[in-house]
Amino acid sequence: MMNQEHVSDSMSEERETLVFVVSEQDAKERIDKYITESIEEEVSRSQVQLWIKDGHVLVNGSAIKPNYKCAAGDTVALIMPEPEGVDIVPEDIPLDVYYEDADVIVINKPRGMVVHPAPGHASGTVVNALMHHCKDLSGINGELRPGIVHRIDKDTSGLLMAAKNDRAHVSLAEQLKEHSVLRKYVAVVHGNLQHEQGTIDAPIGRNEHDRKMYTVTERNSKHAVTHFKVLERFGDATLVELQLETGRTHQIRVHMKFIGHPLVGDPMYSRVTKSLKMEGQALHAKLLGFKHPSTGELVQFEAPIPEDMEHLLMTLRNR
Template sequence: MNVEFDEQESLDEWEFTVTADRKGERLDKYITESAEDPSVSRTQVQDWIAGGNVLVNGRQVKANYKVAVSDCVSVTVPQAEIAEITAEDIPLEIVYEDGDVIVLNKPRGMVVHPAPGHASGTVVNALMHHCTDLSGINGVLRPGIVHRIDKDTSGLLMAAKNDRAHISLAEQLKEHSVTRKYIALVHDNLQHDRGTIDAPIGRDVQDRKMFTVTSKGGKKAVTHFAVLERFGDYTLVELQLETGRTHQIRVHMKYIGHPLAGDPVYGRSKTVDLKGQALHAAVLGFVHPRSGEYLEFEEPIPADMEHVLTSLRLR
């Protein structure tokens, strides 16, 4: 774990390798505390184990199985059930679209896909109204969705319109070949002009709704940053993701002492006029799944974030 000076994986299938510090834990406890999804309960995990959705070294075991060092624990998460996903006539800012891929500029405050508590008003509901040819690999709740950005993060998001495109884009994400650059406003004066944060991220055992930098069950996470503008008590930065862990940028910037302005979970008391963190997915680049051409898109920060920057410049 280190900071060298010179930031959404799929949650459908999980795989963990037991480390020495977790040896002897009950399997249900181990999975619950290792899961990237903080809403997962121990009771749910026990149901998954009983239903055959969990394998240890390729075989089924009971919930009270005591994990051993180097055990390979694989979990296939059952599809969440929501009564019905309906197409909704919600305006979308389409940046690019063809027969394989659609790229959109998501507004702050919009959830990407339906989940308990957010069954409507999502990107998926809007996409289902906009086009009928979305990929089905991620199931009925997430048709076409290859990756996600947080509800209160704005910016570029790509979706697949067929399974062939989905497989290609997902593989590029897995290989870390997709270009993902974000613009963020962080607290305090970040003195180093650029750097790399290489620190594993896992769920916070003290608060399961949060993630943190941890060597205990954490997954490799790498974020590169470069300073764009300094305001004394704030710094505007560009961040490039090498990996895509849950809340990666928000966790990494908090870790180095510069949490995102407006972040209701990892930030400080509200000091900027934003409904959510000052984070925008500004650049998205990938190889087109059919043509093989590299495509790159860029969208400026939204008006609310620009207003905050203008206010800082006029002080």
């Protein structure tokens, strides 16, 4: 299992560097295969080999060849190259805008919509829509992710904020880092939770058997805290409110699976049942609060549960 970190690259402030530490289990694996399976983006092994040949991959600070065999403890750095000929086209995609001014825009993202362009999702993203809707967006995250301060998963619906200038971006990113942004979700989970409310304080890291997934682990992990409160019980399912204290990848999905109550419809962390079906996980980012970058005023927004989740809840209530 490896540890992934995001660090700035001195070669370019806009270039992202991913850092991994090779585990005993991954020792002797070819570096191109290791990287292909390690990064979240869907890239081909041949693309990774080109990155290695172009010097974008360093092992323990040195360039290597694509057939290099990993050793336990190796520090692998992937300096993400700027895509050649990037041309993100603004698209006239309707946005459910909850708030907008010169600094920030808050939207209610529908389930199934990707936040920013990535391999396999070059169009139809939140970024494509924002570029059509907004005159300006912050450039801190580069041309693939203009304005994007934080993300929610493709199959999670709900509130998302984006920055319209770099000053606002810095302010919002700092609030996220300090865990002062208020983020509450609602979810339908399998089973009947034993407690009315509680806190899950369990570190999250990559799954050593499947690097696309995350799990609760003490090895190469990051501190993660999720608070939950039961809203409604249905016997074999429960509607819960969840508040994030930290914001790790797949945090709610991993934490709820960890306590034995995975999200209904979750394609990665849950079981499939005939009685409880949804396209994507039953998870909605319902509340978002933060200090306005310019005024310092606390602003807060709430989005109702979407129709697909309401339909699921109606089915549960009428059984």
